[in-house]
Amino acid sequence: MNVSIFGLGYVGAVTAACLSERGHSIIGADVQEPKVQAFNDGLSPIVEPELDELMRAAKDAGRLRATTDSLEAVRSSDVSIICVGTPSLESGRLNLDFVRKVSLQIADGIRAKGSPHVIIFRSTMLPGSTRSMVQDFFADLLKAGQVTIYYCPEFLREGTAVKDFRVPSLCVVGTHDGSNVIGREPLELLGENAEILAWEGAEMIKYSCNYFHALKVGFANEIGRIARHVGVDGAQVMDVLCRDERLNISRYYMKPGNPFGGSCLPKDVSALGSFARMEGVSLPVLDNVLNSNQAHLDWLLKMITSKPSRKVGILGLSFKKDTDDLRGSPMVSVAETLLGRGYEIHVYDANLNPAKLVGANEAEISRRMPHLTQLLRDTPEEVIAKCDIIVAAQKVAKPEQLQSVVRKDQWAIDVNGWRELKTLSWNYEGVCWQ
Numbered sequence: 001m002n003v004s005i006f007g008l009g010y011v012g013a014v015t016a017a018c019l020s021e022r023g024h025s026i027i028g029a030d031v032q033e034p035k036v037q038a039f040n041d042g043l044s045p046i047v048e049p050e051l052d053e054l055m056r057a058a059k060d061a062g063r064l065r066a067t068t069d070s071l072e073a074v075r076s077s078d079v080s081i082i083c084v085g086t087p088s089l090e091s092g093r094l095n096l097d098f099v100r101k102v103s104l105q106i107a108d109g110i111r112a113k114g115s116p117h118v119i120i121f122r123s124t125m126l127p128g129s130t131r132s133m134v135q136d137f138f139a140d141l142l143k144a145g146q147v148t149i150y151y152c153p154e155f156l157r158e159g160t161a162v163k164d165f166r167v168p169s170l171c172v173v174g175t176h177d178g179s180n181v182i183g184r185e186p187l188e189l190l191g192e193n194a195e196i197l198a199w200e201g202a203e204m205i206k207y208s209c210n211y212f213h214a215l216k217v218g219f220a221n222e223i224g225r226i227a228r229h230v231g232v233d234g235a236q237v238m239d240v241l242c243r244d245e246r247l248n249i250s251r252y253y254m255k256p257g258n259p260f261g262g263s264c265l266p267k268d269v270s271a272l273g274s275f276a277r278m279e280g281v282s283l284p285v286l287d288n289v290l291n292s293n294q295a296h297l298d299w300l301l302k303m304i305t306s307k308p309s310r311k312v313g314i315l316g317l318s319f320k321k322d323t324d325d326l327r328g329s330p331m332v333s334v335a336e337t338l339l340g341r342g343y344e345i346h347v348y349d350a351n352l353n354p355a356k357l358v359g360a361n362e363a364e365i366s367r368r369m370p371h372l373t374q375l376l377r378d379t380p381e382e383v384i385a386k387c388d389i390i391v392a393a394q395k396v397a398k399p400e401q402l403q404s405v406v407r408k409d410q411w412a413i414d415v416n417g418w419r420e421l422k423t424l425s426w427n428y429e430g431v432c433w434q
Contacts, residue, residue, distance in 0.1 A: 007084030020058030074109030174202025316394025
């Protein structure tokens with residue numbers, strides 16, 4: 001395949017060398033003459049293990065060259081991969097000037113060439129950026145069927161970039177609407193087993209990964225600081241933590257939806273934060289975990305209170321399914337807040353029997369919702385029939401069981417991914433999805 005790569009920095013150089021290794025013919029394009037000259041000499045413009053050898057081999061095989069002429073790069077290729085930088089402005093905002101300039105050049109080149117072309121954006125860009133580039137530079141070409149456009153984020157780590165390209169930890173291809181890839185180009189070039197998302201979803205994946213990686217480093221360092229303070233080896237603590245692959249290294253908690261609750265997480269996060277403050281150890285990530293959880297709860301409340309009704313039904317009151325534990329339950333907070341604002345509340349939870357609540361569980365609900373018994377209903381159908389807004393925190397029935405009482409003027413707010421509710425004839429919203 002004939003491929004042009006725009007931007008011969010870190011991502012562009014690694015992509016060029018590794019695609020050349022697979023037998024593709026590469027022409028690089030960059031405004032900086034030294035980078036272009038390095039490519040034409042078969043030299044890597046950056047320091048990265050194995051890259052020099054790959055560049056020399058590609059040069060010797062006649063599969064690698066570079067130019068400062070963007071039109072030449074487009075004319076010499078069927079696919080253009082955009083790898084130019086997206087640096088930060090002083091304000092912290094993303095600078096897309098280089099991507100925009102290259103997009104304009106490629107669009108002009110395709111018009112001059114007059115034959116179909118594939119464009120793959122690989123530069124790190126915020127959600128909505130690819131669609132903006134398409135609208136500003138490629139709309140006429142897209143309408144004429146001259147271009148196919150993808151967004152494929154890179155997941156290359158400096159120091160292991162060549163290995164990461166050969167065996168990627170994650171492959172993502174973004175299409176205009178998340179539908180299947182039309183041609184073979186992105187899968188053949190960047191990953192056969194790619195996950196397919198819409199442009200915005202593919203852009204969001206890159207930021208989600210980097211945010212998560214940054215959070216993990218911050219978390220590990222905070223554990224390390226507090227561990228050292230109490231005379232414990234923080235590295236050993238984290239090593240043991242990572243041995244639990246059922247919960248700690250798993251998908252279990254990585255599901256957006258309900259704020260966290262229960263008898264452990266709020267209490268233990270609060271206790272460790274209080275201990276660190278008393279000991280004079282700064283743990284800002286930990287200090288803001290409860291604030292983040294509250295912000296998510298506020299988001300859910302805003303979704304509820306923005307609806308034109310004050311009759312709310314809650315399906316599932318305990319903090320998670322298959323338990324009657326109400327301690328720290330986000331849905332108790334929701335009900336408590338709405339009751340305080342004068343809302344009419346109806347609740348269904350098959351596991352709740354106020355007469356059987358004991359100990360701390362009974363004490364908390366007696367303090368926060370002393371009239372719980374008056375709010376409970378015997379069936380989910382009864383709750384739905386009485387309310388205009390349904391907050392579905394747990395899967396309590398089969399959708400077909402609820403269909404007879406669902407109305408078109410009702411709203412269903414899905415908190416925990418009960419996607420089948422979308423098939424019913426009401427207005428459906430997900431707390432973290434549409």
